Amino acid sequence: ARQAALATWTGPGATADGHPVPLLANIGGPAEIDAALAAGAEGIGLYRTEFLFLDRAEPPSIEEQERAYRAALDAFPGGRVVVRTLDGGADKPLRFLPTPAEQNPALGERGLRLFRRAPEVMDVQLRALATVAVPELQVMAPMVATAEEATWFARECADKGLLDVGVMIEIPAAALRAADVISQVDFVSVGTNDLSQYAFAADRGLGAVSGLHDPWQPGLLDLVALVAEAASRAGKPCGVCGEAAADAALACVLAGLGASTLSMAPSALAGVRAGLAAHTLEQCRTAAQAARAQPSAADARAAARVHLPGLA
Numbered sequence: 001a002r003q004a005a006l007a008t009w010t011g012p013g014a015t016a017d018g019h020p021v022p023l024l025a026n027i028g029g030p031a032e033i034d035a036a037l038a039a040g041a042e043g044i045g046l047y048r049t050e051f052l053f054l055d056r057a058e059p060p061s062i063e064e065q066e067r068a069y070r071a072a073l074d075a076f077p078g079g080r081v082v083v084r085t086l087d088g089g090a091d092k093p094l095r096f097l098p099t100p101a102e103q104n105p106a107l108g109e110r111g112l113r114l115f116r117r118a119p120e121v122m123d124v125q126l127r128a129l130a131t132v133a134v135p136e137l138q139v140m141a142p143m144v145a146t147a148e149e150a151t152w153f154a155r156e157c158a159d160k161g162l163l164d165v166g167v168m169i170e171i172p173a174a175a176l177r178a179a180d181v182i183s184q185v186d187f188v189s190v191g192t193n194d195l196s197q198y199a200f201a202a203d204r205g206l207g208a209v210s211g212l213h214d215p216w217q218p219g220l221l222d223l224v225a226l227v228a229e230a231a232s233r234a235g236k237p238c239g240v241c242g243e244a245a246a247d248a249a250l251a252c253v254l255a256g257l258g259a260s261t262l263s264m265a266p267s268a269l270a271g272v273r274a275g276l277a278a279h280t281l282e283q284c285r286t287a288a289q290a291a292r293a294q295p296s297a298a299d300a301r302a303a304a305r306v307h308l309p310g311l312a
């Protein structure tokens with residue numbers, strides 16, 4: 001009966017002993033705001049803004065951007081909305097900003113790097129965000145490799161009056177030097193999809209190497225732990241917004257590693273909420289330790305499950 005009650009409960013994310021883990025939604029456009037609300041998301045943990053920019057001969061106007069950002073903020077009063085700046089390039093080429101042919105697009109001029117060549121595009125996006133800025137708004141940059149890049153982004157945001165600024169940690173070097181990166185911003189969010197791609201040198205879209213992309217890989221868990229520990233030492237929030245957060249057992253492990261928020265596809269929220277509510281923070285920590293002590297993804301999953309009864 002308790003399991004059934006937990007499965008239909010839509011309150012805020014928390015462990016069984018009341019440790020809060022806000023549960024947020026990843027969305028890729030305004031059409032998904034309703035799904036996030038219906039699933040009881042406490043906010044948006046990753047607003048992918050590429051939809052505004054793809055397949056266009058000109059970048060969107062500042063007014064169009066303001067409307068899009070305001071719609072998300074209006075939907076979550078008192079919550080939080082993390083808007084990620086344009087993550088163009090690689091698999092998301094921009095018509096208005098063609099990149100010269102690259103042999104390794106995933107390692108090329110993408111994400112924040114693109115803004116070095118086109119600072120006016122970032123300028124307009126940050127000004128649009130500054131116009132709608134309310135306490136709920138958090139702004140973060142994708143594909144940050146170094147503390148120097150974080151510094152540059154944070155300064156650009158501060159110039160526009162944006163006060164709550166973070167970066168994604170999705171490049172292994174940024175995870176290894178998390179303390180330096182975090183010192184430059186207000187929060188970080190781990191993107192496990194790209195972090196896995198780069199840590200295992202395995203294309204995230206290629207079926208032939210998908211085995212390496214198991215988010216239970218102990219090597220990936222170690223990187224997340226490094227970031228969460230650095231964030232905790234700095235007293236700053238560390239979210240996880242990659243697909244790993246959508247697996248209920250792994251979500252418990254991520255909370256046990258020290259993730260302070262979890263963001264996922266709206267359809268995964270109910271399962272993760274129920275999984276967290278059924279286990280204490282101590283169980284999550286023990287499961288995380290047990291998983292990290294294993295030599296393989298399959299062993300890590302099995303070892304964590306011992307401490308997370310009821311979760312597959």
Ligand code: PEP
Pocket residue numbers: 046048087170190191192193194195241242243
């Ligand atoms: C990630 O890389 O984990 C992530 C959340 O961003 P995206 O999937 O949009 O690259």
Ligand code: MG
Pocket residue numbers: 142170191193194
């Ligand atoms: Mg990414």
